[in-house]
Amino acid sequence: MADRAFMYCPLCRDGGSPTIELMRDNVDFFCLMGHKLPHARMLALNPDMIKTEIRFKPGPNDVKVEVWVNREVYGKTQDALGERWHPTIASLIRCCMAGEPVIIDGQQAAELRKLGIRNGQEMLATAKLNVDLSSQNEDLVAKVNEWENRFKDALQGV
Numbered sequence: 356m357a358d359r360a361f362m363y364c365p366l367c368r369d370g371g372s373p374t375i376e377l378m379r380d381n382v383d384f385f386c387l388m389g390h391k392l393p394h395a396r397m398l399a400l401n402p403d404m405i406k407t408e409i410r411f412k413p414g415p416n417d418v419k420v421e422v423w424v425n426r427e428v429y430g431k432t433q434d435a436l437g438e439r440w441h442p443t444i445a446s447l448i449r450c451c452m453a454g455e456p457v458i459i460d461g462q463q464a465a466e467l468r469k470l471g472i473r474n475g476q477e478m479l480a481t482a483k484l485n486v487d488l489s490s491q492n493e494d495l496v497a498k499v500n501e502w503e504n505r506f507k508d509a510l511q512g513v
Contacts, residue, residue: 357385361407365400366390377402411441 360377364386367375377384377397384397392400413419436443450456457475459467472478 360384360402361405362402363405364388364390365397365402366392368403373403376405407438410438413441417445 357378357380360379362377362384363373364375364377364384367373367386367388367390372388375386375388377386379385379394383391383393384402385391433440447456467473467478470481472481
């Protein structure tokens with residue numbers, strides 16, 4: 356079974372056809388023009404990468420805006436999010452406008468992941484469970500206190 360390599364064949368490029376796509380299998384890269392080489396040898400010829408197209412399409416009511424942001428933060432964010440950068444920023448703005456968002460920084464998010472919490476839905480479920488368990492704990496403490504008082508009264512009556 357062959358898969359796309361997302362590169363153009365460098366042998367075809369050198370022969371004047373720069374847009375013939377490479378395919379790959381477990382052993383070789385090959386193109387439909389008959390060129391076939393092992394992965395390492397084909398990569399040594401520096402094949403050109405096929406540029407991916409931008410998938411984000413602004414909605415009919417979307418506007419492009421200019422914002423000020425730290426250059427390093429902007430670069431890291433673009434690297435981390437790639438094609439999801441625009442929809443992620445738009446989503447964050449919508450969240451801020453929909454109510455009062457809860458912002459979790461990197462350290463807090465890492466600690467939540469260690470506890471097995473991966474998203475807002477799991478965070479909310481955990482908080483609800485904590486409230487329920489706290490209520491159950493208060494009820495149990497009240498019952499223990501009640502039984503302690505009964506035993507105390509019973510021992511004093513003996």
